[in-house]
Amino acid sequence: xVQLLESGGGLVPPGGSLRLSCTASGFTLSxxxxxxxRQAPGKGLEWVSFISSSGGTTNYAESVKGRFIIxxxxxxxxxxxxxxxxxxxxxxxxxxxxxxxxxxxxxPWGQGMVVTVSS
Amino acid sequence: SYVxxxxxSVSVAPGKTARITCGGDNIGRKSVHWYQQKSGxxxxxxxxxxxxxxxxxxxxxxxxxxxxxxxLTISRxxxxxxxxxxxxxxxxxxxxxxxxxxxxxxxx
Numbered sequence: 001x002v003q004l005l006e007s008g009g010g011l012v013p014p015g016g017s018l019r020l021s022c023t024a025s026g027f028t029l030s031x032x033x034x035x036x037x038r039q040a041p042g043k044g045l046e047w048v049s050f051i052s053s054s055g056g057t058t059n060y061a062e063s064v065k066g067r068f069i070i071x072x073x074x075x076x077x078x079x080x081x082x083x084x085x086x087x088x089x090x091x092x093x094x095x096x097x098x099x100x101x102x103x104x105x106x107x108p109w110g111q112g113m114v115v116t117v118s119s
Numbered sequence: 120s121y122v123x124x125x126x127x128s129v130s131v132a133p134g135k136t137a138r139i140t141c142g143g144d145n146i147g148r149k150s151v152h153w154y155q156q157k158s159g160x161x162x163x164x165x166x167x168x169x170x171x172x173x174x175x176x177x178x179x180x181x182x183x184x185x186x187x188x189x190x191l192t193i194s195r196x197x198x199x200x201x202x203x204x205x206x207x208x209x210x211x212x213x214x215x216x217x218x219x220x221x222x223x224x225x226x227x
Contacts, residue, residue, distance in 0.1 A: 037218075045205050045207075061215065103150030103167065104211075106162075110161065
């Protein structure tokens with residue numbers, strides 16, 4: 001069964017940093033295009049970041065550009081999201097999601113990791 | 120950036136057909152994907168490439184896409200279909216994912 005599992009969430013003060021990690025089972029994450037998607041409390045889904053299968057291309061939503069960094073550790077078969085200069089409006093559930101096909105659909109999704117930015 | 124527009128809510132009686140729309144400029148030229156998110160759960164894919172169903176998704180779920188509107192159709196609606204539904208495209212020009220605002224489906 002193909003599954004994703006996030007870790008590393010928690011409570012962090014404004015201006016702080018946090019690193020999310022995602023591990024995969026059932027497929028090789030290090031060879032796959034991946035995304036991070038988030039959902040603020042009571043709100044809809046927001047795409048956050050993308051990394052290509054080769055790792056040579058990374059993209060970010062304007063809301064996180066310059067503050068977040070997506071990366072992959074091939075030896076550990078993990079995906080990471082380094083979040084810096086966190087703000088209250090970064091509070092959300094963060095999902096690790098596999099990107100599929102040229103059409104770019106998202107499947108599977110991780111169970112989600114809560115990130116709360118508050119003093 | 121590309122914008123997708125969904126109605127905030129749709130209501131339907133059990134056994135009837137629900138149609139959830141997703142509007143976008145020439146969206147018919149893009150591949151549209153749909154996700155179901157039940158309360159407190161992660162989203163799951165229910166339609167990809169406009170009208171393809173992943174294994175395990177009931178045939179009651181179907182999709183179409185033409186012109187400026189994509190549509191998710193749920194036939195013979197059941198109480199268990201009550202959820203938020205999101206459309207999504209991949210904007211290849213910017214290399215970004217784009218979601219609609221979501222539609223809350225209420226089964227009366």
